[in-house]
Amino acid sequence: MKVKYYFLKALFWLLSKVPFWFYHGLSSFIGFLFIRLKLYRYKVVMDNLSKSFPDKSEQEIKKIAHQFYYHFTDLIFESIKAFGFSKKTIKKRYKFNANAEVQKLMDEKKSIAFILPHFANWEWATQGVNFMVPRNQPLALIMYKPLKNQVMENLIKENRSRFPGNYLFPKNNAYREVIKHKDQHFLLGFAADQSPANVYNSYWMEFLGRDTGVFFGVEKFSKKFNLVPVYAHVKKVARSRYEVDVEVITTNPSETAYGYITEKHMKFLEADIDENPHLWLWTHKRWKRNKPADYDEKRPQEQ
Structure with a gap:
C-alpha cells in the first residue's frame, strides 16, 4: 500500500x-x-x-x-x-476578483455557505478558495465523497488540502463537523447541482425548463447555523485560466422565505449556463428522477 x-x-x-x-x-x-x-x-x-x-x-x-x-x-x-501548483500559480490561474461586500463579512468574522456548482473548473476551487479575500481568510470546510480506492483517496485528499486553511471531511459528517467548528470563522463548501438520491428530501423547482429536484442543504445549513450563502460565478477567461466573482445571496438567511436561497443559487447557475452552456458538466444524469405525486405530503417537515 x-x-x-x-x-x-x-x-x-x-x-x-x-x-x-x-x-x-x-x-x-x-x-x-x-x-x-x-x-x-x-x-x-x-x-x-x-x-x-x-x-x-x-x-x-x-x-x-x-x-x-x-x-x-x-x-x-x-x-x-x-x-x-504553488500558491502563486493557483492565485494566477484561479483568480478571485475583489469583492467589498464579502471582505466586509470576513472582517466581521461571519461564516459563509460557499456555493460552487460543477461549472467551468470546480477541482481547482478546493485550492483557490484559500485566497478568496486579501485578509481574514476563513477556514475552508470542504465536503467530499470518499473513494473506495484508499490510495487514490489519500492522494486526492492530500492534494486538495495541500495549502494551510483547508479541512476536508466526508459529506455524511457535515452536521458533526460544522458543530465541531461552530466557534471558528469558516466557509462551508457546497456543490449543489447534482441529482439528490432521495426525491422527498429535495427541493423541486423549474430549472432549465424542467421540473428538477435540488439539494436543500445550502438553505438548511444557512438557516440552522446562520451561514451567509455566497454563490461563486466562475468564468473561463482563457484556456486553463479562470476568474471568480462571488455574490452574496442574503446576509439574513433565517429571515428568508422557504425556498428563496435554493431558488436564488440555482437561478444564478441557470444564468451562467445560458451564457456559457459548454462549461457545465452535462455528462451526469441530472433528470433521472421525477417529482413524486405525494411529495408535498411526505417531504421532511423541517424544510
Missing part, C-alpha cells in the same frame, strides 16, 4: 510539471476522439442539451456538445496539473 502510494504521488508530481502547452495539445486531440467516436456518455450529453435548449437547432446542440468535450478534456489535465 505504501509503495503504491509513494509511486503514484511521485508520478502525479512529475506529470504536474509537464507544461500547459503540451497538455493543451493532447487535450485537443483526446477531445476530438471523444467527439468523433462519440465516447463517454455522448448520448447523455446530447439528450441533456437537447431537452435543456429545445429552441436550438440540432447543429447548435452539436456545437455546444463539441465545445463541452474540448473543455472536459482540459479539465482532466488541469486536475493533474493541480498536484504541483
